[in-house]
Amino acid sequence: MAVLNPYLNFNGNTEDAFNFYKSVFGGEFFMLMRIGDVKDVPGFDKLSEADKSKIMHISLPIGKSDVLMGTDIVESMGQQKVSGNNFSIAIGTESKDEADKLFNGLSAGGNVAMPMGDTFWGAYYGMFTDKFGIQWMISYDTQNVPANNR
Structure with missing residues (x-):
């Protein structure tokens, strides 16, 4: 879960x-x-x-x-903190399949900022704002999982 x-x-x-x-x-x-x-x-x-x-x-x-x-x-990278974007809900999943399911379901009708994919920090990760304006981050930590279970 x-x-x-x-x-x-x-x-x-x-x-x-x-x-x-x-x-x-x-x-x-x-x-x-x-x-x-x-x-x-x-x-x-x-x-x-x-x-x-x-x-x-x-x-x-x-x-x-x-x-x-x-x-x-980091404002020099074009980021700005405004009311409403100063928090996100981060979800850590138990599998890539669960990450994809939650990402696809919650992002429907919203705005995807970063599609699900492998990252330089070793996670399978994506982020978006849902159709109600809530920011989400979905992550599956591939570093702490045996290679045959990724």
Whole structure:
């Protein structure tokens, strides 16, 4: 069964926000990846040092099965944070088939920003805004799955 997690977007203060959330919820970050840590994304090498220091992905486990995740908006790449796009619902699936089923069903009548496909970070991933204006991210983590089960 799929797992739902909130994914928050910030204007350059993701790290501050997540340190605050960590102080309230406790625990340790599961992942903290800066934009400058990524080498395989076209155009990232042209970003300013300030943009490279921004958070590409951060995750903080909360409770037994929930994860709060976030990222910084990179305005130099044409991204903007406006009311309504500062969060997404991230769904982690148990298979590619489940990912495709949820993606195709939820994106019907909406706007696909990134079709389902393999990513440089090792996931099968896609994102879209549904016909009601809600942003979704669907992901199947292929890195933690034996090759014969992918």
